[in-house]
Amino acid sequence: MVSAIKISTKRVPFYELAVIADGGTVRTFSKEIYRIRGVIARNVKTNEVVKLSKIYYEIRTVMNRQRQVVAKRKNPSDELKRVII
Numbered sequence: 001m002v003s004a005i006k007i008s009t010k011r012v013p014f015y016e017l018a019v020i021a022d023g024g025t026v027r028t029f030s031k032e033i034y035r036i037r038g039v040i041a042r043n044v045k046t047n048e049v050v051k052l053s054k055i056y057y058e059i060r061t062v063m064n065r066q067r068q069v070v071a072k073r074k075n076p077s078d079e080l081k082r083v084i085i
Contacts, residue, residue: 024064
């Protein structure tokens with residue numbers, strides 16, 4: 001059985017984040033989960049609504065509607081990069 005290898009490719013700019021997430025979720029380094037609706041993010045637990053630009057640099061993982069990881073970063077100082085499976 002061949003396992004899929006995830007390869008980081010190019011940087012994901014802020015304005016492209018809502019498009020690749022496609023109504024999915026983002027997880028931050030503080031382990032908060034936000035659901036994305038355009039440029040607005042809503043915290044799943046607290047229902048707090050924030051602009052995506054406020055949490056962009058805290059985002060660790062971006063998942064689309066099908067729960068596939070589409071972008072990630074390992075350290076807060078790294079760039080957010082697309083992931084290809």
